[in-house]
Amino acid sequence: MGNASDLTDRDVLGIAESWRKAGRGVAIATVMETWGSAPRPAGSHLAIDETGHFEGSVSGGCVEGAVVEEALDVIASGKARVMEFGVADETAWRVGLSCGGRISVLVERLD
């Protein structure tokens, strides 16, 4: 009873494990720090596979695209990195958080 429902089909870390065990290259992105208003708290995960499939979130959908792109590099190189995102700067066409907060995201390969 009970326990099986705690890790649902949408469980990000469960999915990452199953992807890797199926032989796919996988990276895990984790919100490490937040400042001001940020949509997802520290510890939130986004799992990415080598073809760009992803599950979970590190923001309200604002920066996932950029994180997925970086994750593909991390899967290829094996070198973890920290990405920082601040307020969206429309004139510079940079991705950012429209809520006005800042976040840092750790992107690492699942080995």
Add this chain to the structure above:
Amino acid sequence: MDLALLTELNEARLARQATIRVTDPNDGSERLVREATLRSDDPLHDELVARFRSAKSGLIDTPDGKRFLTVYVPPPRIVVIGAVHITQSLGPVAAIAGFDVTIIDPRTAFASEERFGEVKLVAKWPEDVIPAELALDPYTALIAVTHDPKIDDYPLKAALDAGCFYVGALGSRKTHAARVERLKTAGARAEAIARVAAPIGLTIGAQSPAEIAVAIVAQVIEALRLRPAHLAPMPADVWA
């Protein structure tokens, strides 16, 4: 992240064991710490204890440099003893608030699917369910609402033993005074007995069964999020 470490982490999460992954963001080195086996000589002991309680992940400064703590605690759940009128509202209210709810009542006339629909319902004596089918833990709230000692007393003691984050029991002051005497006779310490929330529910003047259900769920949320001192987890020394 290492796949073997992730596998171990997922197993711990499935088993409802609170776990923290400690990572050095500079070199990627990592380790897992389970709350149940946290060593008193762990260099991050105090910080880890605080993190298990707050359930908040974050970056910290240590003498050895920065460390990132990712905290995984089990999803909170509510076990209700008694499939009474209040429970018919308590089940849906708690489910909407995000709790996984299980109702236990050996009286099949009360514990019928017709009365409870989708909510998980077990028509057995609590001692036949706890802990064989359902183990209580610090991330579980136990609410006893039959005010029948034959049904309520065993799970109340089990909840104190397990360090449930919330233990509440329905009943008049007189009923509760008698309950306190029984717990004392069974050897429970006064501090442990004081953890039983009674009269149950926040004081909002609730009258109808549905209003009482809201008051109870609100008190459970208060215990989970604010951890007021009188509801502090006390897993050790329940019995004198």
